[in-house]
Amino acid sequence: MSTLTCFKAYDIRGRLGDELNEDIAYRIGRAFGQFLQPQTVVVGGDVRLTSKSLKSAVTNGLLDAGVNVIDLGEVGTEEVYFATSFLQADGGIEVTASHNPMDYNGLKLVRKGSRPISADSGLADIRRLAEENAFPPVSRRGLYRQQSVLGDYVEHLLSYINCDNLKPLKLVINSGNGAAGHVIDAIEAQFKARHVPVELVKVHNNPDGSFPHGIPNPILPENRQDTIDAVLAQGADMGIAFDGDFDRCFLFDEKGRFIEGYYIVGLLAKAFLQKKPGAKIIYDPRLIWNTLKLVEESGGEAIMSKSGHSFIKEKMREVDAIYGGEMSAHHYFRDFFYCDSGMIPWLLVLELVCSTGRTLGELVSASVDAFPSPGEINSKLADAEAAIARVRSAYEQDAIRTEDIDGISIEYPDWRFNLRSSNTEPVVRLNLETRGDKTLMAEKTEQILTLLRQ
Incomplete structure (x- = not known):
């Protein structure tokens, strides 16, 4: 029995070839069908060059397990979440590696009601069945059909805002050549049909799994420049950028500043x-x-x-x-x-900008000044546990509060920090904030990183 290393805490992700391939995807489809005993499952895939073949393999696994499959085509993760509940399917699978490097892919799994399947809620069982690979002979194949839910999905997205509140604004939207482009086109068409005076300036809108402008992951500072440049060049009111499967959106204010x-x-x-x-x-x-x-x-x-x-x-x-x-x-x-949705947040912020008459920069400036933070800082460490323990013993005794809900959070009257090992990557993540003191923020960040990386 081979061990499958692509199974993580929340989803399935692995290097193409040895960790994830069509054979493994087929076995995951069979295992999903055997474990959940679903009648109908929705499948979709992002724009990565291997997503189509992996989706086809997982679909075959489901069909051989006697499961009916509704194929949504090339979609983002949240379209699978939406379709699973909207079509009242018994589960959903999205083939995506989100913002991982080019040579990776993966799968996100949900059950009925779009509930996540993670390590403690079925993923371990699916892994075991896929590893054993001892499936019964195929007795009855499921039925396969293709269906788009794009129209219903976009209607649902727009139900979060009142389009009558929207005023003339210009937005830069960078889909990063990922899966978001077709949804942005559909929202733009709805804006036009409803006479919404919002102009969308689309950057890297066409899906392209070779990612000619880099992997769409705007959390990395080096991946933000195209959006910043477009906001400034267009004199836009706001910039929006997505990751590969657009379950996250990242916002830029009217001056091109990343928020x-x-x-x-x-x-x-x-x-x-x-x-x-x-x-x-x-x-x-x-x-x-x-x-x-x-x-x-x-x-x-x-x-x-x-x-x-x-x-x-x-x-x-x-x-x-x-x-x-x-x-x-x-x-x-x-x-x-x-x-989670990457589309609903920017629509809500757009409505907020229109209804308050304030720019995005103005809406967040008081918060940014009151609680400055350097953003999340990642460190690759040989012994993460020892490093975290080192920081803990240095800061714990004088703290007013220490919590272990997720990693370790240590709080002082005028600053606090959280340190945790990532569930998805071999890194330790530091987050720190102060009460309005940027000098203290820089000083404490430097101290903790030095201790952590000793």
């Missing part, structure tokens, strides 16, 4: 609480002060969850939260089946 996801969480929480006072908002432990302040001021209830989509979705369902946000630019919505 950290952390400040967007507070902004969206406030926007939801204006519409639904008293609602519950989920946040993650990495950066928290701005979110807590805005939720409290807006009369909402802030509830902490571990980072990672399966934890946040579970917590949102448990407490019936209206919105959940991670500083990594994942935003979750109750009315989107508690799933």
